[in-house]
Amino acid sequence: MRQSTEVLAIDFGTSNSAVGVSINGKSQILELEQGKQTLPTALFFDFEEKTVAYGSHAEQALFEGAWGRYMRALKSLLGTPLIRESSVFLGKRMTYIQIVARFLSEMKQRAEVQTGHKYTQALSGRPVRFHADPKRDAQALADLSECYEIAGFQDVRFMNEPEAAARAQAHVLNAGDLGLVIDIGGGTSDFTLFRSERDGAIDIIQSEGLRLGGTDFDRLLSFEHVMPLMGRDSQIRHAFGKATHIAPNGIFADLATWQKIPFLYSPNTLRAAKDLLQYAVEPDKLKRLMRVLKDERGHDLAFAVEAAKIELNTKVVAYVEMRLDALEKQMTSQLPALGLAHTLHPSAKQIADMAKQCTGQADFTPEDVTLLILVGGSSLMQVVQTAVSKEFPSARVHHGAALTGIIEGLAQATTEWQT
Ligand SMILES: Nc1ncnc2c1ncn2[C@@H]1O[C@H](COP(=O)(O)OP(=O)(O)OP(=O)(O)O)[C@@H](O)[C@H]1O
Ligand SMILES: [Mg+2]
Structure with a gap:
């Protein structure tokens, strides 16, 4: 087994997301926003500034009444026909698959700036069931995999979110x-x-x-x-x-x-x-x-x-x-x-x-x-x-840590990534 430091652990949550890595066998949660271990899973397409804001900045733009389009809880669209719908934002037609991919890519970039590594491998959390219907559930996983691929990850593996949380609780x-x-x-x-x-x-x-x-x-x-x-x-x-x-x-x-x-x-x-x-x-x-x-x-x-x-x-x-x-x-x-x-x-x-x-x-x-x-x-x-x-x-x-319990376990589990 080879230990790798180039796997990015990602908890892409409906409301909050987080990323972690393992450095020299020690897991670490990265700060996606200054002083914060989680990033609200939200985007804001600012029509005036022609920019995209993420996380708290997206919320701020919404609250300030900026002209644009705010989006949150996009994970819930995975496995539904709505994820394939498209709209024109900032002069470009985009599907919601591409919008989720943008969010994942932003997390990837922020992690890369912090650690100096390039990440093409991701260990992602997944709900045990996106949907009760097995067909829809499989479609949701395929959709999310596609989003990761567009975001620039070549190898993505999934772990059930609560299993990741269980791994992080050895101390209790x-x-x-x-x-x-x-x-x-x-x-x-x-x-x-x-x-x-x-x-x-x-x-x-x-x-x-x-x-x-x-x-x-x-x-x-x-x-x-x-x-x-x-x-x-x-x-x-x-x-x-x-x-x-x-x-x-x-x-x-x-x-x-x-x-x-x-x-x-x-x-x-x-x-x-x-x-x-x-x-x-x-x-x-x-x-x-x-x-x-x-x-x-x-x-x-x-x-x-x-x-x-x-x-x-x-x-x-x-x-x-x-x-x-x-x-x-x-x-x-x-x-x-x-x-x-x-x-x-x-x-x-x-x-x-x-x-x-x-x-x-x-x-x-x-x-x-x-x-x-x-x-x-x-x-x-x-x-x-x-x-x-x-x-x-x-x-x-x-x-456990209400918002970081999953990412702690995912980051730990990256040490077991087998190439
Ligand atoms: N103090 C609180 N009391 C009650 N609910 C809260 C509190 N703080 C946050 N929440 C709720 O917790 C939810 C977000 O939790 P969390 O960040 O664990 O979800 P997530 O990981 O993004 O979603 P999922 O894992 O289902 O994809 C939101 O619905 C929010 O309203
Ligand atoms: Mg969660």
């Missing part, structure tokens, strides 16, 4: 532990059951995955608590006569979904929203929808919901105010703690059930699990922690 393991890694990220929830051996090694027993994560929490909260302010579920008159029907959900569902927002900024959607407004029983609500679409402020809403989710999760308060300037100047709306719990409870239950299923598939009972390792930003959600820990009564709970 007791010999003989039956551990379960639960990685709840932005787009997926991933599980790995493993046995800790006497020599400090780990034996992977079973992995499982669910296409459900923090961006889905945002989607559900937005759909339930914000979209009604814009006409979701409101009555629309028929063109003739007095009868009414409920506004169709399509635009509202997409506007609540991070990765779908850029696709809504089209003449077709505007026309559809205008039709709804024309016959709306509550036109004030539909006017807000028109405004958001016209001003391209969908991401402002998504950020407001995400911020409220995190604030409610961190503070003991009955509600938080969401700032909804995108709908109307100075507008705010309350997101109640009980409302959040009610909306997210079924998702938390689904995650806990999948954790149990992962254990059961390997013929263990939840009581056999001695250690739960929680990683991923959404593992910080109380509603998830409560649902999961209830199912594993004998396990001690360890909170």
